Amino acid sequence: MNRDATKIQLDESEMPTHWYNVVADLPAPPPPPLHPGTHEPIGPEALAPLFPMALIEQEVSAERYIEIPQAVRDVYALWRPSPLYRARRLEQLLDTPARIYFKYEGVSPAGSHKPNTAVPQAYYNAMEGVKRLTTETGAGQWGSALAFATAQYGLECEVWQVAASFSQKPYRASMMRTWGATVHSSPSELTEAGRAILAATPDSPGSLGIAISEAVEMAVQREDTKYALGSVLNHVLLHQTIIGEEALLQLAKVDEQPDLIVGCTGGGSNFAGLFFPFLREKLAGRMDPHILAVEPAACPSLTKGEYRYDFGDVAGMTPLMKMHTLGHDFVPDPIHAGGLRYHGMSPLISHMYELGLFEAEAIDQTTSFEAGVTFARTQGIVPAPEPTVAIAAAIREAKACKESGEEKVILTALCGHGHFDMAAYDAYFAGELTDYDYPAEKVAEAMARVPVIGG
């Protein structure tokens, strides 16, 4: 295979057999989660009401490689290995000497990278006799991934979707139902948390924080039910490393090494999946890529957030986790990249950022969509709003190569297609997108409500 190929594929037999646990290669593990009441470190047993033991073991594991069960690989094979593309038509438009590669996760049934973790999460729960998984979802990427995954192992799936998305973007819920899931508008009358909100605010548009509370409540109440989370946690990031492991094999087929790896970050799982395996190679001295996380200017947890203990949810029900945060009750402005609207950053990624293992920057919304449209018109695929922040950075770097003459190899992850996000493109073309300024005051207010640990 040569570098002029548009699409670099792997055969099913070349699919990686192990996930990579980056914790094994760090000088120190990330600080432990703390009990929200006692502020003491919590052990794995505290997570047992929510997650099966196999996932809790992965959450705290220090093993470098964890084998992907055959029954998970069988489902992965429905779309994996995913293609690595060389964006030649984009390069031609930019007239750049850079070579741009993108790993495309939109080929999954749910249309994003989320099934990479939804499938093993459903599998391990099924193996431990769980009958039903609950979860929350915003626009619906994660909920549809879990609906697909549970269908593969005969589990029931119950999703609480933020009311505003449930009513305005109904087709993600249709997709979840097609795979057999039950979808509730959140807040719902089914939970105490939901009923309390509805009593106070009958027409509440909901929030991810409320939906998490409902899904968690319904999981802990029922013996046969557990809960699933689509980002942030170590085991989620672990499962996503199949993206980077495949990309390593694919670039090797065309004898390339990346000079720049650029990914979008919300909770961090897609970026982690892409760069962890490459970081292993970098730490071992086998390559030396520059690694860049890109976040939306409206929700810049890495570049503007403080690194301290905070809650993972708005209501303050989760353990305290040390991470870059804008404050657990900070509500980001309504950018269309809904998957990046999270107040915090994965504790593992936050820890690695503190170690100086990668850099980060923030990009505004119209710059991102402009890049998304350029990408669609050259490469065909209409990107989801989330990866357009990374595409924008990749395009800027490729343009810089035109000036400098450098033949940089740029690798990015196109973590999903935009088939369910076309209203966002409509808003862009109508000139209705807002470049929200960094909301410094709102963040300061939210940070004032973050508990002070050990102080």
Place this chain on the structure above:
Amino acid sequence: MNRDATKIQLDESEMPTHWYNVVADLPAPPPPPLHPGTHEPIGPEALAPLFPMALIEQEVSAERYIEIPQAVRDVYALWRPSPLYRARRLEQLLDTPARIYFKYEGVSPAGSHKPNTAVPQAYYNAMEGVKRLTTETGAGQWGSALAFATAQYGLECEVWQVAASFSQKPYRASMMRTWGATVHSSPSELTEAGRAILAATPDSPGSLGIAISEAVEMAVQREDTKYALGSVLNHVLLHQTIIGEEALLQLAKVDEQPDLIVGCTGGGSNFAGLFFPFLREKLAGRMDPHILAVEPAACPSLTKGEYRYDFGDVAGMTPLMKMHTLGHDFVPDPIHAGGLRYHGMSPLISHMYELGLFEAEAIDQTTSFEAGVTFARTQGIVPAPEPTVAIAAAIREAKACKESGEEKVILTALCGHGHFDMAAYDAYFAGELTDYDYPAEKVAEAMARVPVIGG
């Protein structure tokens, strides 16, 4: 590679270099189109105001193989070769000894097989100096394919979309605009045809027939503009044969030959693309598949239509073509498989049906959707409504194999995903789908208005 692989891929270097023209292998070519006024056969020159010469030559060609230009293969490479899947999880659910393979065309940027012809049509027009293409679209599959294709060669694209779809399903139009196309609700004030309709019926929901009239009018009026059609014509079917050529190579990789080939038919281009290359092998005695076209019971042109000269459009503006027809002004009931709601059948496929080269049957709407849901829950991909008629037939045949013990190899085409069709699945789950009976009376009325040729 072995038969237990889930996905059989071809490398880009294995992409077929030629389209296959089945006319070369038929005992006689299909009857010629006739002038709508004189009823005399028309020559290629009659098509020149609408199509570039390269496509007109392909329309009447008797050459067995036509080379795919490199500039077309470069764009095909954005998603081709498309994967051939073995539907192992579906087989397991059905507990069948049959092996079910499906060729998946939903990986194209527009999400269906339509770009296979949109791309060469845009290319040949660009080569002949055309600046702009016009076309019509219903739900939007074809319009979005052409919008994508024209963006690749720097052409403008103007699409007239049936008003009912334009307002009820806005996201296909958003996709077309993302690729740079201009989309009009049809009827529009831009054309004489549109203005006449609006004067009589200001709130007209439009129809494919009206939209064709508008697109054609705007093409013939402007020197730099031509028209593009997404199905029915010989050159369209020719371009789709890359589907079957790839499937032949892919099945050979796992040492399989199909016992049954089953495809859905509307205008016929997807079915043709799948089966023409296999028919060549059958006629040459190299394999012996049973070949089955499946159409919706609400619009059964092959199984219930008469084989005679009729117009291709509702208004009677096109040449007369000999084909299986339900009457050019027959309006099918509003089934969700919008791409199969065509009153006629491709003249070439109609001719081949008369020659006994394949069989046909009709399947009702709820049976189709039931099959679509079964497919989604096992194989992950949510199918567009159109291919579910073929999936339903494939599932029925696989179940019959369970009874008989036959290890049949079944090949079908999954011509598109259902990401823009989720409202149809909503209707299915709500129990709101209608199994329209064959509308014998309405067809008889429409057939009475078909011109009598040579009588």
